[in-house]
Amino acid sequence: MKTKYTLFLLLFSFVFSYAQEVENRFLQNKILSKEVCYLESQVKSFRTAPPIWEEDFGGGFPADWTVYTSNTAGGVSLCPWVWSNDGSWGYWNTNQGTSAAAAINSTTASNGFLISDADSANHYAYGQPSGTTYQYIDSYFTTTAIDLSSYSAVNLEFEHVFRYNNLGNTAFTPPTVSVSSDSISWTNYLVNGSITNNTQSLNPEILSLNISSVAANQSTVYIRIGWTARCYFWMIDDMKIVESPDNAISSSNEVIGGYWVDYLNYPALGPNTMIGLDYTHTPITQLTNHPYSFEAFIKNDGVATQHTVLKYDVSGPSTASGTSPVIVLDTQEDSIFVATPPFGDANTPIGSYKVDIWGEADSAGAGQVITMTDIYSKDIDITDYIYAKDLGE
Secondary structure, three states, X not given: OHHHHHHXXXXXXXXXXXXXHHHHHHHHHHHHOOOOOEEOOOOOOOOOOOEEEEEOOOOOOOOOOEEEEEEOOOOOOOOOOEEEOOXXXXXXXXXXXXXXXXXXXXXXXXXXEEEEOHHHHHHHHHOOOHHHHOOOEXXXXXXXXXXXXXXXXXXXXXXXXXXXXXXXXXXXXXXXXXXXXXXXXXXXXXXXXXXXXXXXXXXXXXXXXXXXXXXXXOOXXXXXXXXXXXXXXXXXXXXXXXXXXXXXXXXXXXXXXXXXXXXXXXXXOHHHHOOOOOOOEEEHHHHHHOOEEOEXXXXXXXXXXXXXXXEEEEXXXXXXXXXXXXXXXXXXXXXXXXXEOOEOOOOOOOEEEEEEEEEEEEOOOOOOOEEEOOOEEEEEEEXXXXXEOOOOX
16 A cells, blocks of 8 residues: 555555646746636637627717826826727837827727727836836726526637737736626736747637636626736727637647656756757757647637547658647646647658648537637758757747
8 A cells, every 4th residue: 555655645645746737837938938717829710609798889988988198107108098990100110200100900900999098108207218218008898797597608809900019017007808797806818929039929819718607697797908018009890709619629739849748758958958849940859859749738728528639741852741649638728639640750842841730620520510629831851960949940
């Protein structure tokens, strides 16, 4: 009995340590480059249900919604959300604030949208250089109560575009959606995805966020949207709440270097503990010992249980494909997936390749209803001697 008990403790210790390491890598990756908050990191493309509730801002800023803004340093610059037809008037909008930058390219952009223009607020209050003059500003708006008492599964959707440069700073709060049934206790969802510093999101990026755990079957639901930022902008349009789809999955935090799982196969010390990173150029000699490993988080955003796999295709001087073992995901459950086989060895031709990675799910497990995520694509090069990692990736 003592031997079995000792073995159990050793096994438990390993599993706990591995789970802690994955969590640490997830948080570290979120700060460095890339979801108490839930991180929603991918555009969802399954917007098909008719809206339960919607707002396209054709009548301006809703008169009964509330706005909150506060300068965290006690300064004079403030940044309330406002209705507009213009993009950012900030200094860093490519023309030093002499005219408005491009607006959001949303479905109903022509009748106006909402914008939080932190760059403009700080620039016109303090001027340049922004590194010493700009201050962090809270900028939020909140809807009135929405009745969802007749709906057991709901998604919040909207179109948006944003940019920031202080991800990883404790004073910065990334784009966040908060949901409440009483306007007192809030559940927060980060919606900045995998956007890195000084990089604009898609214009527009389409968000579909399952808020059923807070909002389903509730007679009063409040939506609060905002961030704490010092520069750049966030624009939002065409908000709606729809019934959650039966079948929907999303992928996030896709990697090609085995950052989440495969790194465990390669011991390292000192600076080399940051193994499993994505490299855009890899020498053939390195691939012989450490081939590409394609991994991702996949989440079940639908109502039905999903039999889910991660797949990849490689095209170039040679081709390859692979898939992960099936993992059954319940609604709102996610997991790390590793596709096999890994790609690359001593016989792989040198040259440029394209990698496509996506998730695929079958709600019945029998090939009846197939759901796919958006495809994540990445260009890589297998070289004679060169190692390279692109800035921001």
